[in-house]
Amino acid sequence: MDTDKSSNPSKGPELSNVMAPEETALGDKSDRQREEEKESDAVVPDGFIAVPSVSQQRAREKHRYNTIGYQKKKQRSAVDFSTVSKGTSAGVRTRGALKQALFSQGVSDKNSTLEERSGGVQGQVDALKQVLDSFIIPADLRWTWGQGGTEKTLEKSWTDLVHAHEFMSKNQRHQQEALWELLNTELTYINKLTIAKELVLAALSHCHGYGFLQEVSPTMLFSNLPSILDAHRLFWHEVMYPMLQEVRHTRQPFDPLKLEAGFLQFPDRFPAYFEYCWEEERNVEFTRRQLDTNPQFHTYLTWVENHPQCGRMRLGDMQAKPHQRITKYPLLLKAVQKTTQNTPTQNAIERMVRL
Template sequence: MTFKWEIAKGSCNDNVIIVPHVQISENESHLFNRAISSGGGILGDLQRATIAAQTIYADNPEQPKNRSSWVLKRLFEWSHRAKSRELLRHVQAALIEGTADKEFDDEDIEKLLTVTWNELFAVNENLSLKDRRRLQALWELFNSELKYFVKQLLVLKNVFKEPLKKCQVEGCLLTVEPDLLFGNLDQLCRISRGFCKCFLSLLQKFPPNERMTAANTTELIVQLFEKFCKVSSNIAAYQAYCINYKATMDYLSTVRHKDERFSEFERVCLSDPRCSRLQLEDLLIAPLQRITRLPILLKEVLKYTENPEDQSRIEKVIETISESLRSINDSVQWLHNFERLQMLQSQVIWPSIFDMEPRCFIPDFLKAALTRQFCENLLAHPRRRLVHEGHLEFVESGKTSDCYAFLFNDMFLLTKIKKVAPRLKRSGSQMPKVDHYVVHKQPIPLDSCVFCDVDSGDSSNSMLLKFAFVIIHLTRYYQVVSVYTFQTSTKNEKDTWIEKFQEAIENYESIQLKDMLKCTPLFSNLNFQRLSSSRLMSTFNTTKP
């Protein structure tokens, strides 16, 4: 079998991809498409591959058709290696050329990395031990911020972020989003640099021989953190970074899994001596570690401060920083909780009234509206919080069945797990299995229930209860609607449920969901005029303002 090679007249050989007329199967065509999709950077490799293929087929004219698979795989392998070499060249060039931003390029600050505490404060030999400890603690506050800025933030920016952006200019790693991976890194760099510059400017206001006094060190700390906390964007920047940190790590894991060239990029960057053997995860978590360490460093200064007035001023600074940290922590917890609620809302299945009450009579004009529940968008409420969840054994009619319960800050929800078979992606890999939760009983408001502990060994008519507790559902008129008996596997699990129930009931706050129901398409599409003479009409009207 012979192959004819064609070159367009008047065109340069370097700009033409010549491919032998081999037969390509459907399963192999994607290899060829990927091999020729990277542009002129690998044309030489592709031409060498085709020439090699021509030689093979010329020597073996009776070669079977299955040889095409070998040729295409070699094309793909050479293409992949060429892309890797190209990426390596761009990353190394970016690291060698230097990507230092003039905004953060400050040699005077970097020189202070080697300055000791006694050189910075011009320590007198006659200084007491406690004063020495106080100055060392103050120096640690400044020096740790300086190291954080130079050896972590700037390394993250100059060794990873800027080279990544330069590679993208050259057409590499275009699927990676630097803003998703590094967040508001530039803003944190400006804040940290400003902190160091402010510390030095305040220190220079005092004569060298007066920098050691407790009053001046206290004044320096108070003014420094007044300026730091006065700018609301400083705390907001750390708050934004902390909130997005979990999503950043998830995105990093996804990028590593989907784009192996990013792993090569990361490997080259980590070989830079500025990384000092720190991994990318170590650098990304540095802002969280830094902001949480500030109160600890300030308490160390307070520990060696004797004057009550100075102590009071430093304690106020510590309380201000701690309050900011609590606000950041609350925001992070709220976001994680709300993400969990959104996920649950998509996983929880609310049975229709036809499934719950198959014997009830429903007029024809209502059947379409009642095929689904109005509470499908109930869970993801900004004020709702998931307190606890876990497996329980539901005791019903003398028998036990497995169930999965959710305890929120306003209600208790009992569900049954519905297993979902894993689906295949287009690439052939399996998608992660996500179970669904079918609501087994109607939600129980925490202000309409009674929680009862059952002693171990308490026997009923037909079975022995172990590690059990009971929830009694009451109406607003204290009528008992239902009684639910549950068992746990261990005593520790039962104690946890009891503790969480007590916590939730004590902290219960009523959540009004009227506005949420009105936004539900099922609710808004219901024709109320058809219900003018029914009891359902009066019930729904109570939700109108």
């Protein structure tokens, strides 16, 4: 078949009309594209409609996407999708609205959880307060001692016991005052340890009985303080009290030599101090952590320190008492030695100080 364009002149204008838009849209073309278009036009048989080639289809699509009308339509679609006006469906939410809703829900759930936890902690604190208020302790926590265990206090001054004190020399009077301070501070110290045991530790044990403060043990607060208390009570009965009783009976001045045997046994009487001083720093640090992190412990400690029987002492003061007391004995003895004129007595006190 003759496929030359001249054999069918009626087809020429039609093909020209079809290709005209392509040439307008594509502008300048490469030589290869022109050759492909010529080959396509050359093989169109009579009676058939010319079908655009692949390159022609791509050119038309590119032309259509680049038209101003298509770009405006695309922009309107994007705007309609990203911004929801009052006229849009009630069930459609923007991404910002959805994020806000989800965020609000998360905050609400978190606040609810915090409120539940806070309510639970407060409920436990209130229950602990009731347990502490139910703890019954004696009206007087002072230690009772002496014959029959009926004595609680000393005389107001050594002058109430020693006759003819007004005729003593200045050094003798200072010596008696120093010995009286040793006796008086020893009894005061025993009473403070008694408060720590009978109030602070007893209240803690009471809380344990109701399931509170199980993580706080007596040894984590006061190490072996009960053992120290027992040792000092025994020291009072065997060393301090006999000297006191003799003065009460004879009305003669206190004799420092009456203390020699007891103080020479000091290392054997008070080995518990080694353990207490070794663990003191750990106990103080444990107490600090509990105060910072444990609401129940804070409630317990507030109740204890504000109790009338506590004598306005703080837990930290109680924990420091043993260390302070054991280091004070040399100072008390040196005060006695300084005012003693008798040489044998001075030598005896010197031996006590060395221990």
